[in-house]
Amino acid sequence: MRILESDLSQSAAIEAAQKLKDMIARDDLAGEFQFGALNQSKIIHGHILLRQATTDREEFGPNSAESRESASSFCTWLSTVGFWYD
Secondary structure (H helix, E strand, O other): OEOOHHHHOHHHHHHHHHHHHHHHHHOOOOOOHHHHHHHHHHHHHHHHHHHHHHHHHHHHOOOOHHHHHHHHHHHHHHHHOOEOOO
């Protein structure tokens, strides 16, 4: 299933980081838990890319090279990697 841009909010990234921290502390990173850990990592990574694209757009303008590059990076990630592990 595809990850949506709305799944990548700051609050979702904070929650994912806490879940990942808890999983690591419990050593729940193997077997079926591996997919949960990878999904939490995707939320964090996607949020970072989205935040960079948003910041570049605001700081440099929508037609700047910085904005185009970070938006392209986010869109490429979302279309190639932005799927949940089942």
